[in-house]
Amino acid sequence: MTEDPFVVHRSLLFTVAYEMLGSSADAEDVLQESWLRWADVDRAQVRDPRAYLVRTVTRQALNRLRTLSRSREEYVGEWLPEPLLTSPDVAEDIELAENVSIAMLTVLETLGPTERAVFVLREVFEVPYGEIAEAVGKSATAVRQIARRAREHVAARRPRVPVSRSEQQAVVERFLAALRTGRLQELLDVMAPDVVLIADGGGLAGAARAPIHGAALVASMLALPGRAVSAVWLNGAPAGRIEIDGRVAAVSLVVEDGKVTRIHAIANPRKLTRLDEPAELAR
Secondary structure, three states: OOOOHHHHOHHHHHHHHHHHHOOHHHHHHHHHHHHHHHHOOOHHHOOOHHHHHHHHHHHHHHHHHHHHHHHHOOOOOOOOOOOOEOOHHHHHOHHHHHHOOHHHHHHHOOOOHHHHHHHHHHHHOOOOHHHHHHHHOOOHHHHHHHHHHHHHHHHOOOOOOOOOHHHHHHHHHHHHHHHHHOOHHHHHHHEEEEEEEEEEOOOOOOOOOOOEEOHHHHHHHHOOOOOEEEEEEEOOEEEEEEEEOOEEEEEEEEEEOOEEEEEEEEOOHHHOOOOOOOOOOOO
16 A cells, blocks of 8 residues: 555655744644645545645644744743754755754744745745745745745844854864853853853743843853753754753754854753654655
C-alpha cells in the first residue's frame, strides 16, 4: 500500500506550521486539524498532494496565528519562540537552519499573520506565488507586494553579517565555558559591548521582563555559580542548556564579528518540552 501523502510530508508540514507559529505545540495542533480535513478529502480530485497539504496547513496556521496574536499581547514579559532540539544534520541545509533559528523566528514575530505566511512560504519553501495566493486568500499580485515588504522588513532586522558554522560553534563554546566557570571577565571577553539579553519566563519562571542591554550588566546577571551547562543543538544551531536548582533554560546566541551580540534565554517550562527528542524538520 502506498504511504499516505500526509505521512510522507509530515516533517515538511510541521516545519511550515512551526515557522509560522514559533510553537511546536501549536504546530502539532495545526497538523491534527489539517489531518482531519485531509481525511475527508476525495484524494482522486487532488492532483498535487504536497501542494494541497501545504495550503491546508497554511490556512489552519493562519487561523491559529490570528488567535495567538491577541493572546501574545497579554503575555507576561518578553515572548520568544519555543526551542526545538535538532540534530547537527539540520545545519547542513544552511537556508533551513537560518530560517528556523530562534533569531529568525523572533524577527518573524514582528510581521503580521499574512506577511509571515507569505514570507515563510516564498522565502523558505519557494512556493509559487499562485499557490501562496490560494493559501492566504489574496491575488498573486498582492502576494508579490506582500512578499517584497516582508523581505525588506526581515532584512532590516536580521543579523548584519552571517557567520560560518565553525565560527558560530567556536563562540558558543567559549560562551558556555564562561557560563560554567561563572567568571565575569571571561563572559565580558566573549560578548559585544552592546550585547542584549532577552529572557522569556512567561510568568512561570524567573526572568527579566524587559531586555537587558550592555555587556557589564548582562555579565553580572550571568556570572553565577552552581549551574550545569551543556552544549546542545537547537533550531539548527549550536546552543546551550542550563540547569540550576532543578530548573532548566535554553540559551540561543546571535554571533557577529566573533562576539555574542544577542542572547535569547527561554525559561518558560511550557516551552521546554521538546528538548529530549530531536524534531524532524524538512523543506
